[in-house]
Amino acid sequence: MTAQRRVVAEVLEGDHVHLTADEVHARAVERLPEISRATVYNTLGEMVSLGEVIEVSTDRRAKRYDPNAHRPHHHLVCGRCGAIRDVHPSGNPLADLPDDERFGFTVSDVEVTYRGTCPNCAATV
Amino acid sequence: MTAQRRVVAEVLEGDHVHLTADEVHARAVERLPEISRATVYNTLGEMVSLGEVIEVSTDRRAKRYDPNAHRPHHHLVCGRCGAIRDVHPSGNPLADLPDDERFGFTVSDVEVTYRGTCPNCAATV
DNA sequence: GCTTGACTTGGACAAAGTCCATTGTAGGAT
DNA sequence: ATCCTACAATGGACTTTGTCCAAGTCAAGC
Incomplete structure (x- = not known):
């Protein structure tokens, strides 16, 4: 659990909205200015593998990440x-x-x- | 109804598979070598507007085009x-x-x- | 034969995401 | 305390998918 991962987790927990990876990155940068896009992608990918967040794709634009992973919906x-x-x-x-x-x-x-x-x-x- | 549009329609009718736009383009080129990617995109877009084909996006990769537009599924x-x-x-x-x-x-x-x-x-x- | 308008073309561009070589770091071994 | 090593992070290049636009082409009508 590095600082970067903590920040990504915090961003997702903070708001129960469906953020895109870039939005997550933008908010993470506010807390940890040197965090890179690749790291956010990596971390989000891991969290998806661990089942902690869900990938949602409702449009053809960007994947969105849903922190509400524990109640099926x-x-x-x-x-x-x-x-x-x-x-x-x-x-x-x-x-x-x-x-x-x-x-x-x-x-x-x-x-x-x-x-x-x-x-x-x-x-x- | 130009030659280009006929070819795109034929490609979709020929195989009842879910092709991506690029796959449609690749098959269209076999019949009409000078057809451009933009035209295939335009034509597919029009067909979607007309309700003749359905856009399907099952992954984050490419949109797929489903010629089976008349029976809901x-x-x-x-x-x-x-x-x-x-x-x-x-x-x-x-x-x-x-x-x-x-x-x-x-x-x-x-x-x-x-x-x-x-x-x-x-x-x- | 020209003009007009629609269609097509090809290339530039954009967005989202992935990949990879390099750099940094934290914790264990000495 | 210092060095090593493994892993994580970085940043930039690259890829894929799709859109946009200026210029070219073609057919119909005047």
């Missing part, structure tokens, strides 16, 4: 402004995939992304 | 080799998102990605 994304909310749908989509639609795959995970328009954007049409 | 992805299958789960995940989890959003679409290991990769461990 999905995401609701505003197509206009890109806002992301964590949501907890009822039901288990894994159970909705019948065996004859699995093609022999071992299915281990499901990712559900709801898309729509947030109230804020809907108001400012 | 989701995707099953092998985390090892990246193979993609179209699947048709039972149930409607939209209905699984209760109102109090919508935060005022107008939800219009759901994207479900099942992740796992395909039989081929599972065999070659």
